[in-house]
Amino acid sequence: MKIALLGYGKMGKTIEKIAIDRGHEIVIKTSDEDGYDITKADVAIDFSVPNAAFFNIVNCFKHQVPVISGTTGWLDNYNKAIAICEEEKGAFIYASNFSLGVNIFFELNNYLAKMMGQLKQYEVSMEEIHHTQKLDAPSGTAISLAEGIIKEHPEYTNWKLGNEETNKTIPITAKRIENVPGTHRIDYGSHTDTISITHTAHNREGFALGAVIAAEWILGKTGVFAMKDVLNIG
Ligand SMILES: NC(=O)C1=CN([C@@H]2O[C@H](COP(=O)(O)OP(=O)(O)OC[C@H]3O[C@@H](n4cnc5c(N)ncnc54)[C@H](OP(=O)(O)O)[C@@H]3O)[C@@H](O)[C@H]2O)C=CC1
Ligand SMILES: O=C(O)C1=N[C@H](C(=O)O)C[C@H](O)C1
Numbered sequence: 001m002k003i004a005l006l007g008y009g010k011m012g013k014t015i016e017k018i019a020i021d022r023g024h025e026i027v028i029k030t031s032d033e034d035g036y037d038i039t040k041a042d043v044a045i046d047f048s049v050p051n052a053a054f055f056n057i058v059n060c061f062k063h064q065v066p067v068i069s070g071t072t073g074w075l076d077n078y079n080k081a082i083a084i085c086e087e088e089k090g091a092f093i094y095a096s097n098f099s100l101g102v103n104i105f106f107e108l109n110n111y112l113a114k115m116m117g118q119l120k121q122y123e124v125s126m127e128e129i130h131h132t133q134k135l136d137a138p139s140g141t142a143i144s145l146a147e148g149i150i151k152e153h154p155e156y157t158n159w160k161l162g163n164e165e166t167n168k169t170i171p172i173t174a175k176r177i178e179n180v181p182g183t184h185r186i187d188y189g190s191h192t193d194t195i196s197i198t199h200t201a202h203n204r205e206g207f208a209l210g211a212v213i214a215a216e217w218i219l220g221k222t223g224v225f226a227m228k229d230v231l232n233i234g
Helices: 010-021 050-062 075-088 100-116 140-152 205-218 227-231
Strands: 002-006 025-030 043-046 067-069 091-094 123-130 158-161 169-176 183-189 194-200 223-225
Touching: 002 010, 010 025, 010 205, 043 050, 043 205, 050 067, 050 075, 067 205, 075 091, 075 223, 091 205, 091 227, 100 140, 100 183, 100 194, 100 205, 100 227, 123 140, 140 158, 140 169, 140 183, 205 227
Parallel strands: 002 025, 002 043, 043 067, 067 091, 091 223, 123 169, 158 169
Antiparallel strands: 123 183, 183 194
């Protein structure tokens, strides 16, 4: 499979290694939106920056190149991107986190939120920790986790960045510490105890492998999919 890497930073480089190991060829690697012909690729993988992702993704739709995007912090334009994908009969997967471990953690989070919904004495809070170069906060994964809780837990209707606990709102604390690939913890605290679940990424390989598997899976398909479809879980 011929792959275009839209974004050739920490993730682009990790994806390149894994894709080559799996027998694929990298035909485009760019950190720019100009100067490449996307039609040379069978599939594009976008891990760029929040203000570039929408353009990169829509450009793929317009040239009928399936696209996998892991870029976070651009979701204000997600619905617009989906509408263009449908109009152009494109193929698309966005995931805030492509690792198998986090996708299992998403399911665990949903299950726990449903259980905790019956126990009014516990209040939920979340912490995410990432490296100091991260541009967005809270992380895309933290937002997905908060959305999972809101769907399953009757006491919560929104989330907010910060540690102040207010009615019906999930407080998310974002910490930035040198070289941390990504840690997410959810706490249900009461007067007597705390129940916590944590996912800790040890490096970026899990994210990268998931993105390459998603690219292999989407080839020949049209439509908008999720990592759940690829992994067949949940
Ligand atoms: N979904 C998931 O599983 C994961 C998602 N991510 C997300 O992926 C994104 C990238 O992460 P990471 O690789 O660590 O970040 P990096 O900053 O290391 O890489 C981003 C790259 O994008 C480049 N870039 C800037 N503008 C454009 C453009 N117009 N088109 C293409 N590339 C461009 C940057 O170039 P320059 O430096 O020259 O500006 C840089 O090389 C982030 O949004 C992050 O949150 C990260 C890990 C996992
Ligand atoms: O920027 C990162 O590094 C990461 N970003 C994603 C996010 O925002 O959730 C996924 C992972 O946690 C690493």
